[in-house]
Amino acid sequence: MVGTEVDKLGVILRKHLDEQGFPMVDVEVGPTMPPTRTDPDDPWVRWALGSISRTTGTEPALLPNLGGSLPNDAFAGELGLCTLWIPHSYPACAQHAPDEHLLAPVARESLRIMAGVFWDLGEDSPVRSHP
Known part of the structure; x- marks a missing residue:
């Protein structure tokens, strides 16, 4: 935390x-690596949740904290950027384990989500300066 x-x-x-x-x-x-946290009310967070929801037709889960297993602190802490991580997984995927795997339906949904995010980014993003 x-x-x-x-x-x-x-x-x-x-x-x-x-x-x-x-x-x-x-x-x-x-x-x-230090953990980071993005404010759930940040406009970029709300925008991304809306984009993912429109693409999938479901309410995405929001986890505002990112454990210190990624160098996210370089972006969030050092550069002061709002960071969004959109994972493509499910609880039994065994990430980073010898038997790690990705199911085809999860991969398809992931491609749809990211295509939607990039499409929406080109159409209407909440571009603003971030402190």
Whole structure:
């Protein structure tokens, strides 16, 4: 979550495990990146949700927080940009696992969604300067 001190994850997790009676569990934190959060009321977010909804005929799920597994902080934090990530997946796809897969219906829907987003971007985007 935004506000998590990623540089102190090992210390925080070690403390929690010790308090819960798990001193035998080793803690090793690999490379980290700060999480980011886009305001759900940002005009770009509302625009993207509308575009996806029109394309799919369904209400898209909105997850405003992005964990620190992508270098999104370079765009959101350093450059101050509104960032939108549109994933194309489903819970059992096993992303990044040896048996990762993508179902044909998910791939077709993904192509429709992104074609719709790019079409709508050309037709009427909420272009504005972002602080």
